[in-house]
Amino acid sequence: xxxxxxxxxxxxxxxxxxxxxxxxxxxxxxxxxxxxxxxxxxxxxxxxxxxxxxxxxxxxxxxxxxxxxxxxxxxxxxxxxxxxxxxxxxxxxxxxxxxxxxxxxxxxxxxxxxxxxxxxxxxxxxxxxxxxxxxxxxxxxxxxxxxxxxxxxxxxxxxxxxxxxxxxxxxxxxxxxxxxxxxxxxxxxxxxxxxxxxxxxxxxxxxxxxxxxxxxxxxxxxxxxxxxxxxxxxxxxxxxxxxxxxxxxxxxxxxxxxxxxxxxxxxxxxxx
Amino acid sequence: xxxxxxxxxxxxxxxxxxxxxxxxxxxxxxxxxxxxxxxxxxxxxxxxxxxxxxxxxxxxxxxxxxxxxxxxxxxxxxxxxxxxxxxxxxxxxxxxxxxxxxxxxxxxxxxxxxxxxxxxxxxxxxxxxxxxxxxxxxxxxxxxxxxxxxxxxxxxxxxxxxxxxxxxxxxxxxxxxxxxxxxxxxxxxxxxxxxxxxxxxxxxxxxxxxxxxxxxxxxxxxxxxxxxxxxxxxxxxxxxxxxxxxx
Numbered sequence: 001x002x003x004x005x006x007x008x009x010x011x012x013x014x015x016x017x018x019x020x021x022x023x024x025x026x027x028x029x030x031x032x033x034x035x036x037x038x039x040x041x042x043x044x045x046x047x048x049x050x051x052x053x054x055x056x057x058x059x060x061x062x063x064x065x066x067x068x069x070x071x072x073x074x075x076x077x078x079x080x081x082x083x084x085x086x087x088x089x090x091x092x093x094x095x096x097x098x099x100x101x102x103x104x105x106x107x108x109x110x111x112x113x114x115x116x117x118x119x120x121x122x123x124x125x126x127x128x129x130x131x132x133x134x135x136x137x138x139x140x141x142x143x144x145x146x147x148x149x150x151x152x153x154x155x156x157x158x159x160x161x162x163x164x165x166x167x168x169x170x171x172x173x174x175x176x177x178x179x180x181x182x183x184x185x186x187x188x189x190x191x192x193x194x195x196x197x198x199x200x201x202x203x204x205x206x207x208x209x210x211x212x213x214x215x216x217x218x219x220x221x222x223x224x225x226x227x228x229x230x231x232x233x234x235x236x237x238x239x240x241x242x243x244x245x246x247x248x249x250x251x252x253x254x255x256x257x258x259x260x261x262x263x264x265x266x267x268x269x270x271x272x
Numbered sequence: 273x274x275x276x277x278x279x280x281x282x283x284x285x286x287x288x289x290x291x292x293x294x295x296x297x298x299x300x301x302x303x304x305x306x307x308x309x310x311x312x313x314x315x316x317x318x319x320x321x322x323x324x325x326x327x328x329x330x331x332x333x334x335x336x337x338x339x340x341x342x343x344x345x346x347x348x349x350x351x352x353x354x355x356x357x358x359x360x361x362x363x364x365x366x367x368x369x370x371x372x373x374x375x376x377x378x379x380x381x382x383x384x385x386x387x388x389x390x391x392x393x394x395x396x397x398x399x400x401x402x403x404x405x406x407x408x409x410x411x412x413x414x415x416x417x418x419x420x421x422x423x424x425x426x427x428x429x430x431x432x433x434x435x436x437x438x439x440x441x442x443x444x445x446x447x448x449x450x451x452x453x454x455x456x457x458x459x460x461x462x463x464x465x466x467x468x469x470x471x472x473x474x475x476x477x478x479x480x481x482x483x484x485x486x487x488x489x490x491x492x493x494x495x496x497x498x499x500x501x502x503x504x505x506x507x508x509x510x511x512x513x514x515x516x517x518x519x
Contacts, residue, residue, distance in 0.1 A: 017377070022369030025341055032357050033348045037341075046337025049329045054374055057326025062380050064319025072298065075306050102301055109293030115286070116471045123479070162456055163447050170440040177433045186432050186492055189499035193463065194471055198327070199291065201375040201464050205382060221390040223457025225383070232463035232502055 010053035017049055061202055069206025076251045077214040089253045094159050100150045108151035110200040116195055124187050141191050144238030145231045152230035156211045162226045176240040177188040184243035192232040287328045346477040350484040362423040367416035369470045379464050380407045383457045411461050414508030418500035426481050432496045439503040446510040454513025461509045462502040
């Protein structure tokens with residue numbers, strides 16, 4: 001019963017959220033483009049599905065994804081689990097190795113399955129004339145997210161300042177930009193934002209907050225956030241690195257011409 | 273009707289495939305590493321089913337209604353060539369899709385609870401919902417601005433790396449000024465904004481524009497809007513935090 005009423009309330013509030021974009025799209029369709037809305041029944045059905053789906057998703061999110069992220073963080077940092085039979089426990093960052101492994105695995109797994117990334121990778125493969133491989137790009141981005149989330153956990157556990165990491169990351173991106181093939185730069189910048197999907201974000205946020213709550217001496221407000229920021233910065237670096245490696249390979253493989261079209265037949269599966 | 277059922281089934285299968293890696297990783301850790309039972313596994317499982325169902329319906333609805341109409345609008349506006357309407361459209365698209373973004377709603381709520389717990393804002397429900405709304409509006413405004421600037425860039429052919437580097441410099445400068453408790457949330461809000469709703473519509477806008485303009489390459493000019501949309505929220509949220517602290 002409680003779930004029903006909370007579900008209804010969520011659906012009502014999501015309708016209010018979706019309303020503005022619907023109104024403005026209809027406004028543009030009728031008054032700027034001046035075309036009648038085609039297939040209005042389809043539009044209404046689609047909107048009902050969108051609102052229902054959004055409501056269900058938000059209820060499920062609070063019931064499953066947030067608690068799950070918290071639970072994993074709690075169990076992985078539980079003193080009993082950390083000690084593994086040792087007599088005493090000092091809170092050293094090296095004791096949390098399973099946290100890093102988990103962060104890496106969850107970052108890699110969620111990204112490699114991300115549909116938005118697959119779509120972008122296929123588009124990039126097509127527009128680059130085959131120089132950018134779909135799997136190469138997906139693995140590059142997934143590795144970037146995995147390393148990002150893992151390093152982000154390390155930062156939360158040690159309590160090092162977030163700004164310092166981000167600053168260094170930015171400097172690396174800028175340096176890489178100078179020596180990267182120009183074609184890949186916009187794609188690499190975009191891939192940072194594409195990766196952090198609707199399911200990954202709540203799970204990773206809960207993991208970070210859970211870590212900051214359970215590791216002694218950390219404040220959730222000051223240390224708990226930042227994992228998503230890492231997960232969207234590192235793919236930029238890894239995609240730029242992938243492009244640089246591909247370009248280097250081409251040069252060593254004897255392709256003298258700088259056009260990337262000519263590199264299409266060189267297999268760069270093992271790059272990255 | 274069978275066609276409808278078949279396409280629903282295809283979407284359910286797609287959502288299962290997307291969620292499977294997460295379930296596998298968490299299951300592996302629970303059984304082989306942690307070796308602990310999960311408390312209230314039933315609530316978690318039913319929640320996961322709700323997530324699955326919700327995501328399926330949501331994406332299905334988007335593909336049925338918003339995506340086709342949004343894409344055809346973007347193409348029509350790019351062809352029409354009215355800069356004013358194109359910019360208005362970009363801003364409203366960014367604002368509208370971000371306000372409705374489920375990941376942002378979820379993270380804003382979480383941030384409000386954490387902020388209230390730490391005493392940064394009042395502990396009442398009214399204070400918290402005001403904070404959530406403020407955060408969401410701020411992020412939505414920033415994404416609207418990002419798309420406006422990004423579309424201007426495509427129209428005028430400005431250099432993307434240069435603009436991004438200027439953005440980075442602004443982020444760093446804002447970090448020095450902003451109160452420390454907003455920095456983490458601000459940095460995260462950059463990645464939060466660009467997911468299910470925003471990415472397909474925004475990519476359609478950029479690539480559509482770049483392909484209908486002369487002398488523009490879809491590869492170098494069409495991409496880059498998402499990059500702006502994940503950069504400006506950091507700046508705007510830190511500004512929001514500074515203003516709140518200052519008042």
